[in-house]
Amino acid sequence: MSKRLRARLLGLTLSACAAPALAATPVLVIHGGAGVEKGSLSAEEQAAAREAMARALRAGHDVLQKGGSAVDAVAATITVMEDAPQFNAGRGAVFTHDGRNELDAAIMDGDSGQAGAIAGVHRVRNPIQLAKAVMQHSAHVMLAGEGAEVFAKEQGIALVDPSYFRTDKRWQQLQKALKEEAAGQAHADVETAKHFGTVGALALDARGHLAAGTSTGGMTNKRYGRVGDSPVIGAGTYANRQCAVSGTGWGEYYLRAVAAYDICARVKYAGHSVQQAAEAVIDQEIPAAGGNGGAIALDAQGNMAFPFNTQGMYRGWIGADGVPHVAIFTDEAFPTH
Incomplete structure (x- = not known):
């Protein structure tokens, strides 16, 4: 073998071992639940929600900027x-x-197709961290109830006394709901009546990999261990190599529609944009069946969508410049690129 050929082969070997070129510009997208109405939030509550969303976006962006995975960014956010x-x-x-x-939560790695979910836990401080542990350190996809908390303890996931989750606002919402239920009345309080309370995040990392995650406390006054769409892979949470989705809506309708998967299937198989696909499912299919809500969607090129059919949806995103963009109501200026 000539020296020139040997040098060329060595160069090819070194090139193959070198760090791969960046495949994408990292992007992070979030929601904090649809169904919010202006009359239900004070100025102080609005400001606190916006600040929390910005803080969450910065946390996930920091992971992405340091070369972290989409999964890690979603969990951190x-x-x-x-x-x-x-x-x-x-x-x-x-x-x-x-x-x-x-509490319920789910996370999915769009590159590998791996997923983890938990449902009906009472002592797990951060359900998304447990869902991530289920994905990475168990042979299962979903764990529920006491078994999920046993696994959490084995994995070193932080457990808290159930009183940690008690906030006066949520407690008063339950008391009002119980009184209205006993009197046979419809819920007068939008915050109590709505079915939209979740948080979710989607990330595109520098390798071009996508991930999706969703976490929720469910519905006020729910019974019988009800589980909604959030922790169900394909219903409220889904990611593949083309698309990632996290939903926030009336869970029963998202479950029946397999809403998150439907959006990504339209992108993958029908060639629809994430905007077209997300709007078709969230603004057409779900309402036609009697439900409502919203979602966030992100594709492998960094295109994003924020469809919702309520007065507002907590939502935000952050890109290469590290500037968080957040909004709550429909009439707000909200650039998406």
Whole structure:
């Protein structure tokens, strides 16, 4: 073998071993639940929610900027939102009929197709971290109830006394709901009546990989261990190599429609843009069946969509410049590129 050929082969080998070129510009997208109405939030509550969303976006962006994976960015982002009492997830979870907090969450890696989910836990401080542990350190996809908390303890996931999740606002919502139920009345309070309380995040990392995650406290006054769409892979949470989605709506309708998967299937198989696909499912299919809500969607090129058919949806995104963009209501200026 000549020296020239040997040098060329060596160069090719070294090139193959070198760090791969960046495949994408990292992007992070979030929601904090649809169904919010202007009359239901004070100026202070609006400001606190916007600040919490910006803080969550910065946390996930920091992971992406350091070369972290989309999965890690999603988990870091949702953890911040779970710790913020402004949202119906983690610390701000609503109460069940029995006066408890039941938490659900899911996460999915679009590149590998791996997923993890948990449902009906009462002591897990950050359900998204447990869902991630289920994906990475178990042979299963979904764990529920006491078994999920046993696994959490084995994995070193932080457990708290159930009183940690009690906030006065959520407790008063339950008391009002119980009185209205006993009197046979419809819920007068939008915050109590709505079915939209979740948080979610989608990320596109520098390798071009997508991930999706969702976390929720469910519905005020729910019974019988009800589980909605959020922790169900394909219904409220889904990611593949082309598309990632997190939903926030009336869970029963998202479950029946397999809404998150339907959006990504339209992108993958029909060649629709994420905007077209997300609007078709969220603004047409779900309402036609009797439901409502919203979603966030992100594709492998960094295109994003924020469809919702309510007065508002907590939403935001952050890109290469590191500037968080957040909005709540329909009439707000909200650039998406």
